[in-house]
Amino acid sequence: MEYRRLGASGLAVSEIAYGNWLTHQEPGCVTAALDAGITTFHTAAAWGGGAAEEAYGRAFSGLRRDDLVLCTGVFWPDGPGPNDAGLSRKHLYASVESSLRRLRTDHIDVYQLMRYDHRTPLAETFLALSDLVRQGKIRYTGTAEWTATQLLDAHTEATRFDVPLVSNQPHYSMLWRVPEAQVLPTCDRIGLGQFASIPLAQGVLTGKYAGAAVPPGSRAERPGPVAPVLRPDLLERVGLLRGVADGAGVTMAQLALAWTLQNPSVSATVTGARTPDQIRENAKAGGTVLGYDTLTQVDELLGSFIQTDPRLVWSPPSP
Numbered sequence: 001m002e003y004r005r006l007g008a009s010g011l012a013v014s015e016i017a018y019g020n021w022l023t024h025q026e027p028g029c030v031t032a033a034l035d036a037g038i039t040t041f042h043t044a045a046a047w048g049g050g051a052a053e054e055a056y057g058r059a060f061s062g063l064r065r066d067d068l069v070l071c072t073g074v075f076w077p078d079g080p081g082p083n084d085a086g087l088s089r090k091h092l093y094a095s096v097e098s099s100l101r102r103l104r105t106d107h108i109d110v111y112q113l114m115r116y117d118h119r120t121p122l123a124e125t126f127l128a129l130s131d132l133v134r135q136g137k138i139r140y141t142g143t144a145e146w147t148a149t150q151l152l153d154a155h156t157e158a159t160r161f162d163v164p165l166v167s168n169q170p171h172y173s174m175l176w177r178v179p180e181a182q183v184l185p186t187c188d189r190i191g192l193g194q195f196a197s198i199p200l201a202q203g204v205l206t207g208k209y210a211g212a213a214v215p216p217g218s219r220a221e222r223p224g225p226v227a228p229v230l231r232p233d234l235l236e237r238v239g240l241l242r243g244v245a246d247g248a249g250v251t252m253a254q255l256a257l258a259w260t261l262q263n264p265s266v267s268a269t270v271t272g273a274r275t276p277d278q279i280r281e282n283a284k285a286g287g288t289v290l291g292y293d294t295l296t297q298v299d300e301l302l303g304s305f306i307q308t309d310p311r312l313v314w315s316p317p318s319p
Contacts, residue, residue, distance in 0.1 A: 001037025008191030142167030
């Protein structure tokens with residue numbers, strides 16, 4: 001496993017980060033991640049009604065806390081009340097306390113603002129974050145799926161309130177290159193590193209949906225982002241990537257993960273797993289260098305299926 005600095009900060013993160021959004025199934029996944037050299041773990045307060053954070057809390061029990069980079073986030077509703085969502089001062093304070101309790105820790109390394117809150121003044125959010133930093137409850141802050149303009153505004157407020165804003169987490173993969181036009185250059189300019197999320201395109205880039213077959217129990221059986229990309233013409237092109245992966249000496253999943261890491265703006269790529277074996281396979285993408293010929297083949301095969309429109313950065317209205 002290789003490690004990179006997160007943006008302009010001094011924080012080192014593992015190139016492969018483990019996220020337990022929907023796929024944390026076995027307790028052995030965290031052990032396998034640690035054994036593979038993964039030190040960076042992602043979750044959010046709302047995932048599974050808090051169950052995702054609780055799973056990490058159990059898995060990290062007894063481990064040396066300073067060996068971990070623990071990232072959790074806030075925005076989505078994590079309770080039934082009108083103040084149980086968004087980035088208001090009230091919700092940030094309540095959500096941080098709940099996250100700390102579920103994670104069984106006294107601090108969060110990177111506290112992520114999972115979406116932009118159109119209903120809360122940005123100054124209110126960053127003043128609250130500043131207080132939480134001074135209280136020692138969070139070490140750094142980050143954003144997720146913010147537009148370039150929103151990131152510039154966040155940088156202004158972070159500077160004003162002396163908040164260590166160090167990262168952004170965009171959807172970024174071989175198929176979804178939307179951040180490249182505006183978000184990544186902006187982040188480079190203001191010193192934010194990228195946690196690339198959904199690098200496997202919800203499993204599509206692993207080749208498991210070849211022939212549009214839907215494996216039993218997979219996410220494609222549920223309503224969500226996978227089904228719209230299960231197009232036979234796209235899946236045919238993705239299937240051709242197997243030859244590219246073979247030529248590079250990696251699996252299709254490793255190819256997709258390593259592809260994101262070839263971008264110097266990316267500090268780590270965040271992937272989930274259902275089993276320890278998947279974690280071990282994914283971790284091997286760390287440190288993988290893809291040659292120019294391999295990258296060119298990827299571009300040529302995916303061609304018009306690559307999405308680049310910068311207007312598609314997703315920052316929905318607040319809940």
